[in-house]
Each structure stands twice: as structure tokens, then as C-alpha cells.
């Protein structure tokens with residue numbers, strides 16, 4: 001006997017061929033951006049204590065690293081400097097011979113077609129660890145904008161394809177867009193960290209990048225995760241300011257925001273699978289609690305299903321290997 005059901009979904013899942021035929025999300029090498037930590041003065045590579053499997057790369061080892069990644073199929077990288085030349089304002093970031101300029105030039109020389117996203121912030125370059133100019137324990141918005149403009153031009157001159165401001169200053173997209181246009185870099189884009197939350201999932205990054213705060217937190221500039229509408233609004237304002245691409249960061253806990261942005265713009269949207277999200281999967285896998293490959297791929301599909309065009313993840317090279325199997 002059989003029941004008279006309104007629909008039998010299992011017909012669409014009967015075997016792998018049917019499932020694959022109707023699937024709407026496919027992961028490819030074109031979906032991923034790989035964040036790289038480049039440490040000043042380091043010889044070779046050094047594994048991060050806070051992010052097992054992620055290596056800080058010295059400048060002399062960077063060309064070989066980029067070559068290996070390009071061969072593997074990585075098409076875009078996000079560069080993070082680990083600086084040993086810090087000062088109050090992070091002036092190394094706008095120095096033509098500073099770490100940002102040097103690492104971008106190395107990547108551009110080695111792989112001219114690799115897309116370079118230059119993270120634009122100050123926390124890795126300031127002695128206090130805040131993302132801008134500190135005045136009486138408060139990060140001054142507009143003074144920081146001026147420094148972001150200098151940093152953006154420096155990165156563009158060195159060869160960056162996109163400037164990715166992550167400082168969460170108001171007006172950072174507009175300030176950078178203006179500065180780039182004025183300097184003749186109309187074709188350098190802005191990938192805005194448009195909905196970046198004050199998240200504790202950045203902890204392992206701060207260890208790896210050497211940018212832990214001496215005191216305080218970043219809640220006065222990064223978005224409050226208790227507010228969906230404001231996070232969406234902030235991304236919409238970045239569009240008005242001239243952003244070419246938007247971003248939600250972290251990813252997994254903020255799929256609602258990702259979907260909200262997706263439904264309100266046709267511009268490309270990136271999800272940043274941040275250090276803490278990487279660490280949660282990695283440590284659980286090392287403890288034998290879950291299947292790393294399956295959980296990572298499920299997570300990446302979730303980002304794409306929610307509307308991401310790009311995923312920035314420390315798992316990118318590993319994912320490309322898995323996709324080849």
C-alpha cells in the first residue's frame with residue numbers, strides 16, 4: 001500500500017547523478033581568496049601557534065609560496081603584514097619601502113595575473129594595536145581616513161588590484177575611492193569589509209598577525225553583532241560611497257546578513273571565513289571529532305547558497321586539493 005502524499009522529495013535525491021544534476025551550488029577555484037601572513041625579517045616559513053596548518057611566510061620565501069599557490073590554482077590572495085616596524089600611527093603602511101609595498105611588489109612580480117587584495121588597516125602596524133589614530137584612548141575617525149588614503153595609494157602603486165579597508169572607519173570607502181581616483185588609479189577597486197562585526201572569532205588572527213590590543217576592544221568601530229538592520233545599512237552606505245564589492249565577516253554566524261546583502265544588491269559579495277572559524281574546525285578535526293574535509297566543504301557551500309560570490313578562507317589551498325580528488 002502507498003500513501004497519497006503531496007510530494008515525494010526523495011525522488012529528487014534518489015541517486016548521486018540526479019542530486020548532482022539539480023544542484024545549484026558548485027565549488028570551483030574561482031570562488032576562493034587565500035589570506036597570507038607575510039612576516040618581516042622571518043627566514044623561510046613558520047607555522048602559526050594559533051592556526052595549525054597556516055604558515056607565516058618570510059619575504060624571501062614569498063615568491064616561491066606564490067608560485068606554488070598559482071600552480072595549485074589559487075587566483076586571488078589577501079595580504080596581511082606581520083610588522084616589526086610599528087609606531088603610534090602605523091606609518092610603515094604608507095612608506096613606499098614599507099612592508100605593504102614590498103610584499104605586494106613581490107607577489108605582482110612573481111604572478112602578474114594573481115589578483116591582489118590589499119587589506120587596509122593599521123592594527124598590525126601600530127604599537128597600541130588599534131585600527132587607526134589613537135587620541136585620548138579613542139580612535140579618531142577622520143584622521144584615520146587621511147592615513148587610509150595614503151596607505152591605499154601606496155598599495156595601489158605597488159600593484160594591488162583591490163584595496164580592502166578593514167578599519168571600520170565611517171567614510172573609508174569614499175575616502176579611498178577619492179584618493180585612488182585623484183592619483184590616477186581609477187581601475188583599482190575597493191573591496192569593502194562592509195559588514196564587519198566586533199567578533200571574538202578574530203582571536204587566532206591576532207595571535208598570528210601579532211596585533212593583539214594592549215588594552216580595550218574594537219567595539220567603538222566594528223559593528224555590534226546584535227543588530228542585523230544596521231549591519232545591512234552599513235553595507236548599503238558603502239555601495240553609495242563607491243564600493244565595488246562587499247563583505248560579511250565573520251561568515252558562518254552571519255549568513256542572515258550575507259543573504260540580506262545579497263537580496264539588496266547585485267554587486268559581488270564576499271564571505272570571510274575568519275581565523276576562529278578555521279580554528280574551530282581544525283581543532284575539532286585534530287581531536288577526531290569531525291571529518292575536516294566534509295565539514296569545510298559543507299561550510300563553503302553554505303556561504304555560496306546564502307549568496308556569496310567569493311569566500312576568503314585559510315582553507316583555500318586545501319579546498320583546491322580536495323576539489324581535484
Ligand code: PBG
Nearest residue numbers: 121123166201202205274275276
Ligand atoms: C585587521 C583585520 C583583522 C582580521 C582581518 N583584518 C583583525 C581584527 O579586525 O581584529 C581578522 C581576520 C581573521 O580573524 O581571520 N583589521
Ligand code: ZN
Nearest residue numbers: 121122123131
Ligand atoms: Zn585593524
